[in-house]
Amino acid sequence: MNEFSRQAGPLIAEVNITPIAITDPPLLNAAGLHAPYALRTVVELVTTDRISGISEIPGNISINADLESAKQIILGKDPFQLNRIKQELEHYFGSESASLRGDAPWDQRKLVHIFSAVEVACLDLIGKITNRPVVDLLGGKMRERVPFAAYLFYKHEGAGGKWEFKTDPAAEGWAAARQAKALDPEGIVTQAKEMCRAFGFQSIKLKGGVFEPQAELDALKALREAFGPDVPLRFDPNAVWKLETAIHYGKQMEGLLEYLEDPVRGQVNMAEARQELNIPLATNMCTTSFEDIPGSISLGSEDIILSDHHFWGGLRASMHLAQICNTFGRKLSMHSNSHLGISLAVMVHLGAAIPQPPYTLDTHYPWQSEEVIVGGRIPFEEGAVQVPEGPGLGVELDKQSLAQLHRNFLSCGLTKRDDQIEMQKIVPGWLFQQVRW
């Protein structure tokens, strides 16, 4: 029998919150246009014995202030005591912070957002303390590589940052396609081909809700024509369609799409569309929290939930969601916002641990050009990312890059994401409409 001594583990001694701005191309969506910079916030927890745990969340001035005020709860805590930390954050921010969210797909509930930042950084710490990758803290790897989908966007000319393709000649085409405008089926097909060539993606998602439905249907048909019958296609008009529109165009997408994401707004409309259409429906808009699950189950609002650890409150919560999906016959995929390698690594650890094989995950990663981790951009092979091998997340902060991206944040003048204002710079008077067509 081995002897074990009970040790107090290291405690959280520093909470470093660094808002950063990363260059972002002028991508279009139902809510408007991406600004030249996407805001992220990098959280670093440092323990009493100088171990560093990190996370990355969508940033804005309000969440940064909330994180600052959450320091008083986080400091001095044992990173293993996540149940307790969550409870204290719930008490501190109040239970309504768990349930309120805005209308845009990226609007976050405060509590899950903050807890996700803290939990992921703590799991990174726990992994380093125990010398295990984060995936092992979630029950271990079900797969060595986690596959992603090519995430296509209608866009204006411009790349928002130089693409550094290093050793991979396939990425040269992507550098051009990433720079080019894509406002019609031809542009989308070129974008898709170059993105798939550079990253090896084997399934494709088009973000829609930008043009009237027929134009976007034409783009999907052009993709099918260009890629042949076997490449899974998905389409996401971000709930900007009326129910009748969704039924009319959804019927024409039967057999064309692997799944149709958020054709309409709200669980009731989604459930009605689902009754009418012979095509799996996915969501990251109508079922985005545990509070939404009972409605999802009673109404039958979707077939596939696009989880997102930033939205759902971390990795253990995402594993709970996976069990709920398994229990109720939902499938899983994963949602993404513009992000860097910390979030990518987290998605890969989670994607590797989920018992049921998820659909290939969404990622904006090919649209970003910068990095904040040591070693630079994470490589894709055949559209998949290898699970990092080191302890914790297996990625570490590049402090110089972090400082540079923080300077970007200070100089860019943005304080929160507002795609409507960006759109108005190009189309004066343009207004976001919850339902447009």
Added chain:
Amino acid sequence: MNEFSRQAGPLIAEVNITPIAITDPPLLNAAGLHAPYALRTVVELVTTDRISGISEIPGNISINADLESAKQIILGKDPFQLNRIKQELEHYFGSESASLRGDAPWDQRKLVHIFSAVEVACLDLIGKITNRPVVDLLGGKMRERVPFAAYLFYKHEGAGGKWEFKTDPAAEGWAAARQAKALDPEGIVTQAKEMCRAFGFQSIKLKGGVFEPQAELDALKALREAFGPDVPLRFDPNAVWKLETAIHYGKQMEGLLEYLEDPVRGQVNMAEARQELNIPLATNMCTTSFEDIPGSISLGSEDIILSDHHFWGGLRASMHLAQICNTFGRKLSMHSNSHLGISLAVMVHLGAAIPQPPYTLDTHYPWQSEEVIVGGRIPFEEGAVQVPEGPGLGVELDKQSLAQLHRNFLSCGLTKRDDQIEMQKIVPGWLFQQVRW
């Protein structure tokens, strides 16, 4: 920045499966009578670097054989790779093993049963490898002590093993009450008083389904009379009542009970009873697996789920269940069979980690007199058990006691639990009926 090297961790090098028989008093329930011995199986996993991880499950000849044949999957595995081990066990035993169970409350689905044994022992290993208590692997402690309920049984004379009360004079009364018959309200009240005095329990559960309903209602009224208005009472007739009986007697238990457990059989009947009665209904019979959850939600079959890590497939699965309960407005308690200190320690780690405070947990522990862990019987304070502090489960196998209890198993001649056969020794021709009154 610390430097971390990627190490291969220890692998599982030995699987020791030891059936044991523990003396058990002649407790009555709807399915008959407890035999003089309850069968448990102790599983010990030993790693390549001689770390030992343990678990304890309800034993029978069939599950022991299945565990033996599962060795080929478990041996050589990294104990962190639990997702993969579960998948391989699923493939090996076939998916139907996950869903079949018998009619008795203790009937187990094979897969969850075996995986629970393996997972708990692996979490014990992981805790020892990382020098952390198992509760910390589940997100950490929400409470320092986990409270249990006094679990009363109608019983015949006899204790099945000597009660060793050591230093605690309060336990002397319990030694006598544990020995005494309890076949009427007076006997039940005496049993309750002595059990509460010895262990400090502050809530009470009576196992019913033994006598006709009025007799058991009289016992509940006697308990209320004896303990005053503030001690929570629960009652479990193990689904042996007709729906009309449940409604008739359930109405008389409104205001008397904290909850009524399994008055009727099956989710449909439970949902109907729940419509009629103004009293929370609990179950460990109609909703006992993730496969049962959709029916539970659509029918509304209970208010409280008595989880059991042996039934639900381990501790992470039990944490998933806790999230599901939280999501759908179910409360949690915990079910028990006759057990020793390994299972008790596991229940305490889990009970401490569950975010929402559960109802006080069930335990048969006061009815057992033996132990299989170093240091002997685990103490209760005010009806609660302190979360063990050591790494892993914080309890270790006493190899001498294990050998003795294994000899009991070999000599007792029992191969599976059969309360009907035991009952027939006293009441010739007695037959179990699913619904009796």
